[in-house]
Amino acid sequence: MFKLERRPTPSNAMVILTPVLAVVLTMIAGGILFAILGKNPFEAIRIIFWDPLFNEVVASYTRPQLLIKAAPLITIALGLSFGYRANIWNIGAEGQFIMGAVAGGAVGLAFYPTESVLIFPLMVLAGAVGGFLWAMIPAFLKIKFNANEILVSLMLVYVAINFLGAMVTGPLRSPVGMNFPVSRNFNEYASAYNGELIANTGLHMGVFVTLAVVIVSYILLKQHIFGFQVRTAGQSPRAAKFSGVNPNVTIAICLGISGGLAGMAGLFEVTGPAGKLSTNFPLGYGFTAIIVAFLGRLNPIGILFAGLLMALTYIGGELAQFQLSVPAASVQVFQGMLLFFMLAVEILVNFRIRFKKKEVA
């Protein structure tokens, strides 16, 4: 038998090397997978990790695309990271993301066809408020009735998906959409369109807001009393109470921040890359962001890189699919391996394996 024993002080070098090691292990295991599929493993790895960044034909397009794909993941993950540090488990960011998109999108469409520079900021605000309010439901139920926020927030995702469905088949349905359950296209309504800010890159306002949120989160967490409070609330609720932290306020703030950020990300996504509200809008960003938050170890800079790495495997995976004719499932397996190795290596950094005989009690 063996058991895991916590290392007294994990090696600092290893903590930094973990992600690198995990990527290398993924490359090896993934390479074997592609070889078994009869593909050139070196080429496959090169296409997934190298080409989106440096291939002369596609990279000028895919580099900004990495940021665009990663932006909502990073924004949502940053919001979640505060709560996760304080042991408040918002699993329903997907629902808050959707509700932000619906709320903000509805505000914009309500003004159609009025043009004004004030409309878009108002939509962003409405998006954040939509996500914030949706997250206040689990917060309220937790504070008032001690209801489990994991279950409540998760269930509200499905409510949000159905609400979106009702909106796009009802009040928000496009009058020119041939009866299809979609809203008007935002790119045909200048005031509500989240278009590219730098020509030919597709980089929209959401990407820049994401970078700002990374910096603000970093400062909040490291320099501000709020960061101290969430960390204490997570590590020792009793100590936090003694130092004057009100746990109910922490719950409300943590869920509020994650809901607001997810809602805002939803608004940027729906008015930019997605282009319209539709039943196809939810793609699971809110769930993937949970992985990103943990891959980045709840650290703002870590989350930035984790989000970019996820985006890289998506975009590189697409390239690999059509350049090597590998099935979509193999790319998903590859992504799964990355997460697996990341977590496995992390465990071995923090714990050591002790083999021992069964002791008699």
Next chain:
Amino acid sequence: MNLLKTILAGAALAVGLTGAVSAAEKVKVGFIYVGPTGDFGWSYEHDQGRKAIEEAFGDKVETVFVESVPESADSERVMTQMALSGTDLIFATSFNYMDHVLNVAKKFPNVKFEHATGFKRSDNVSTYSARFYEGRTVIGHIAGNMTKTNTIGYIASYPIPEVIRGINAAYIAAKKVNPDVKMKIVWVFSWFDPGKEADAATALIDQGADIIMQHTDSPAAMTIAEEKGIFAFGQASDMTQFGPNARLSSIIDNWGPYYVARVQAVMDGTWTSTDTWDGIKPGMVKIGEFSDKIPADVQASATAIKDALSAGTMHSFTGPLNKQDGSVWLKDGETADDGTLAGMNFYVEGIEGKIPQ
């Protein structure tokens, strides 16, 4: 040993030859599919079309595809990457890729695009679809004859004209041979979701349906029909293997001939933006072999209908037909024009329930 060889050969290739691929004058054709090629329905048949291209042109073409591409900004990115990688012709094979196809097409005026079932075109974007409703007329006729509970179940995806047209066509044909027939419709709001499709099939059977039709992409409903001992029709693909006893016939999408013709047009430099809507006659819609569970006289009458549709002596929508609200749609002998069909957003008289609004 083989594995080792692959790896070694691979290393050499990766180091030496990158970038020098396909310098020859091949026509490169890309496909994006909304589901996996293994859905054995919609995407599977498009992939068969891709293989038909490879078979027809051999060395002169290279085909690439990406499967399970969401109908979102992701599709735009995949098509852009394909266009950047030197693809000459791209088939986007799901309705909701529409706006994304047009966005990418605008950026790559030299790349040709073909969008399945859409209605927006531009100089380098063609649209194509099949008159699946002709197939619905044939299977509706069979279902109307064979239902014992007088209840046909219909699994519908999205309330768009394409789907509503299919429901109407099947109902009209069933009603003609069985005035008591009822149609129960469940909307699943997805093209490919085996779980939801299976749930919908079960719900329909609980409501008394003994024959199931579907406008979704997976064979899930067929397997449920097989389990419950009722009948169903293959959709997009034949689906025999999923319901050897349940399957009565099928509507098969046969994209190969069209795809081959379009690639040929690109090779010849004669490709132009067109709108194609083909039915049974050119072979874009095929009716799968009849099961021997269908009585001989029904097989004969169904074949006659198929032949008449193919010959053009019969139209799926021939008056007298009223809309659901009782108002006159087509007078006696009048047939529906393509414009009305393309935008169809009403049920015909007799269908119960409302189109989700």
